[in-house]
Amino acid sequence: MTFVPQYSLAPLALTGGGVDRGGEDRRKQGWLDSALERGSTRLLAVVGGKTLVLDDALAAPELGAPGVRAGLAEATVLVWLGRVDGVDGAAGVDWVAAQFVQEPQWWARASAGGATPVGLRGAAELSRTDAALLTQAVAVLNWHSVTSFCSRCGAPNEVVDAGWVRRCTAQGTDHFPRTDPAVIVLVTDAHDRVLLGANAAWGGDRFSMLAGFVEPGESLEEAVIREVGEESGVSLDAPRYLGSQPWPLPASLMVAFHAMALSTHTVPDGQEIVATRWFTRDELASEVAAGSIGVPGGVSVAGAMLRAWFGGELPTPATSKEARK
Ligand SMILES: [Zn+2]
Structure with a gap:
């Protein structure tokens, strides 16, 4: 019999981030809106598949920071990513991903402070949680970018369930993120x-x-x-x-x-x-x-x-x- 070597992969990059995706919560009416009202919610802004990173961590501002919530008006889509536990039992923090065609105004300020745009290929230095948040954000935003219209009837789709479903405005067909x-x-x-x-x-x-x-x-x-x-x-x-x-x-x-x-x-x-x-x-x-x-x-x-x-x-x-x- 041939000897079959047993190879195993160490925990792979971009996995194991431990983000609580709140699959039930995000279906609740107004779930995303209430996260957007909290000043502590972190905004993961994505422009061209990249987000800002500073000192090997996501430079994702709190929504309460100057100009950040106001800048949401320019976002093409918003998605509630989930909740990340705080350190030492501190309250969990909500994370919201936002797709922008052009950098929001606060982006320039962060860049001036040393933050640089990083995509998935550059995620090696990020923590598992930060890499997972970026992976999830890029994945779901990529899906949104090709799902504006219903694939059954061609009518526009609206965004529901905190960004995790697109619903046909003509016939109510639900479209789910695909992989x-x-x-x-x-x-x-x-x-x-x-x-x-x-x-x-x-x-x-x-x-x-x-x-x-x-x-x-x-x-x-x-x-x-x-x-x-x-x-x-x-x-x-x-x-x-x-x-x-x-x-x-x-x-x-x-x-x-x-x-x-x-x-x-x-x-x-x-x-x-x-x-x-x-x-x-x-x-x-x-x-x-x-x-x-x-x-x-x-x-x-x-x-x-x-x-x-x-x-x-x-x-x-x-x-x-x-x-x-
Ligand atoms: Zn349709």
């Missing part, structure tokens, strides 16, 4: 080499795990086998679940698997994947160190999977082809 599952696969062979692919979109010298969207009517495991087959020609034994990470750019949920290869001859699809290669740990380390290839890093699940297989951090690249997050 698109995608699988990402750590493929290893009998020698514990890893299979990586170079995506055409990344320039051909950056290698990562094979991945793809789950199709309608397909199980996660079927998607794993199909995607790896399409992109590399490699057939797989039964995939084993490793973990998941929200990746709302714009709406993905990455579901990670490990699978043993039943064949090692690779045939890249030539469209999406321009090269596929098997790497030993030594081969990968030396190529990364030499800067001849790039690999994923940062907050992405792909980086976490590669580190789990490698057994730690990969060497620092000599040149600039390092983890382009």
Whole structure:
């Protein structure tokens, strides 16, 4: 019998934030409005997928701060994210996300104070709770940005349930935030080499795990086998679940698997994947160190999977082809 290595992922970035989403509360009439009345409510403003960060923490002002509540008039949508417990038993604080097309006036003041715009890819330095709030905000706001109209009849949708439902103004159909599952696969062979692919979109010298969207009517495991087959020609034994990470750019949920290869001859699809290669740990380390290839890093699940297989951090690249997050 083949030895099947057991890989496990450390708690993934962008997960485990412990935000109380108050799924029942947010359906109550006026729930968002009462949160907006409280001066202690924190406002997570999002402009172009980014929010302000200062000293590795969200620079989310309280609504009671000068000019913040007044600036809400410019927001295109508001969503109650939930409640975060205070420190040492202090009362929980409400968090509200707001989408802005242009920076609200107070944003310039915060920027002058040293705050900088950060998106999900830059969330590595944030606390788990702050990263989770940003992930949740970006995810639900991205959904709002493509759900202005009813997908059944084309009438405008209104925002209800504190931002968690869009309701058709003509027929009352409710539309809920959606998430698109995608699988990402750590493929290893009998020698514990890893299979990586170079995506055409990344320039051909950056290698990562094979991945793809789950199709309608397909199980996660079927998607794993199909995607790896399409992109590399490699057939797989039964995939084993490793973990998941929200990746709302714009709406993905990455579901990670490990699978043993039943064949090692690779045939890249030539469209999406321009090269596929098997790497030993030594081969990968030396190529990364030499800067001849790039690999994923940062907050992405792909980086976490590669580190789990490698057994730690990969060497620092000599040149600039390092983890382009
Ligand atoms: Zn409708």
